[in-house]
Amino acid sequence: MDHDEQHSQHHDEQHRRQGGEHHGGEQHGGPHGHGAPEGRAGASWAMAAQATLHCLTGCAIGEILGMVIGTALGWGNVPTMVAAIVLAFLFGYSFTLFAVRRAGLDLRAAVKVALAADTVSIAVMELVDNSIVALVPGAMDAQLSDGLFWTALLGGFVIAFLITTPVNKWMIGRGKGHAVAHSAHSAHA
Numbered sequence: 135m136d137h138d139e140q141h142s143q144h145h146d147e148q149h150r151r152q153g154g155e156h157h158g159g160e161q162h163g164g165p166h167g168h169g170a171p172e173g174r175a176g177a178s179w180a181m182a183a184q185a186t187l188h189c190l191t192g193c194a195i196g197e198i199l200g201m202v203i204g205t206a207l208g209w210g211n212v213p214t215m216v217a218a219i220v221l222a223f224l225f226g227y228s229f230t231l232f233a234v235r236r237a238g239l240d241l242r243a244a245v246k247v248a249l250a251a252d253t254v255s256i257a258v259m260e261l262v263d264n265s266i267v268a269l270v271p272g273a274m275d276a277q278l279s280d281g282l283f284w285t286a287l288l289g290g291f292v293i294a295f296l297i298t299t300p301v302n303k304w305m306i307g308r309g310k311g312h313a314v315a316h317s318a319h320s321a322h323a
Contacts, residue, residue, distance in 0.1 A: 177307035179303060181303075181306060181312075182300070182306060183299050185302045185312035186302050189255040189256055189259060189298070190259060192226035192227070193256055193259050193291075196218070196222035198218075199218075199221050200214065200215075200219070201278070201287070205277060205278050206278075215264060218264075219260050222256065223260070226255075226259075227248045228248075230252050230315050231247075234247050234315060247315055248315070251312050252311075254310075255305075259294040262293055262294040262298070265290075266289060266290035267290050270285075273286035
């Protein structure tokens, strides 16, 4: 266990004894009962992986849908990739948007939270995933029925997950990225 995790666990235990509420390793409630998490340096790998998986799910749905649409309509590589990236962002944001709307945020506030929570994570994922697909020989010209298409795309998602998880851990530990969504959700739940 590293020092940050020990400190976070100690802080969590003290907070619980004082009547505070604990949410999955993250403390919610700055001086006004909401906002950036306390004990930010204690963002766990599990929390970062969960945030990344949340983002990756939306990205994967959007990206695969974009690839399917572009390929089915016979579009070239560039328009297909643009459609896939746009849909990846759209679906990635929508997962957070729906979650914080369910927690009671109005649409304008929910959009701000989704943009703050997911933009960097989705951008890193899309950069990595699309770079992998572009670099695998023949993957850009492969059809939906080709194993190479799916191997490159899914392999890109795995590599994107591995690269984006530390980015999300760093951001959550500083009260940014998915920490914003967690704070908004808990403040309005």
